[in-house]
Every structure is written in C-alpha cells, then in structure tokens.
C-alpha cells in the first residue's frame with residue numbers, strides 16, 4: 001500500500017493544520033504557502049483519487065461536494081468570488097497526489113496561477 005498523503009496525515013491529526021470547514025466527505029485547510037490573499041485547499045477525505053480527472057470519472061458527486069465546499073469557504077473567507085485550480089500532473093505543478101482544489105481569492109496576481 002502507498003504511504004498516506006500529507007493531507008491524510010493532516011486529517012488524521014498527525015500533522016497540525018486547522019480544519020476550517022468540513023462536510024461528510026470533504027475538508028478544507030489553509031495552504032501553508034499562500035499564493036493569494038486567500039488561499040485555501042479543499043480536499044476529499046479519501047485519498048484514493050490522485051487528481052481531478054480520476055475523481056470526476058470515479059465519483060462525480062464527490063467532485064460536486066468539493067466544489068460546494070469551495071463555494072462555502074470562499075463566501076466565509078473572501079467575498080464569494082474565487083478561482084478554483086486543480087493542478088493535474090507534476091508538469092502542471094502538482095506536488096501532492098491526493099486530489100485537492102486550490103481556492104484562490106482576494107487580489108489575484110499572476111503568481112496566484114502557481
């Protein structure tokens with residue numbers, strides 16, 4: 001079996017990070033290295049999907065739950081408008097292969113694109 005991802009370890013309380021919101025199947029944290037005034041991560045609790053393509057194919061309703069929690073935290077932590085980014089593949093900047101959505105809001109710059 002593969003090693004648990006950093007996000008699974010956060011969810012399990014092995015690595016400290018405040019869970020700022022959650023639903024039955026999804027949770028949200030602040031990014032440790034923010035690239036925008038508001039930079040949150042919305043993550044399925046299961047680590048079985050490596051990226052958004054696998055998630056969309058395997059469990060579309062879980063993807064919808066990710067988008068729904070992104071909307072909720074964007075309303076709570078920003079003015080409700082946000083950019084939703086799923087880096088997909090190392091060549092696109094993905095470093096954690098446990099699917100997660102970046103919620104970017106506030107004054108966005110080119111750096112916000114990662």
Ligand code: 5GP
Pocket residue numbers: 006015017029030031032033034041086087093094095096097
């Ligand atoms: P990716 O590069 O895979 O799209 O995004 C992974 C994100 O996870 C990065 O933006 C990185 O800053 C964030 N990250 C990595 N390790 C930790 C951590 O231990 N805690 C938190 N809160 N974020 C992390």
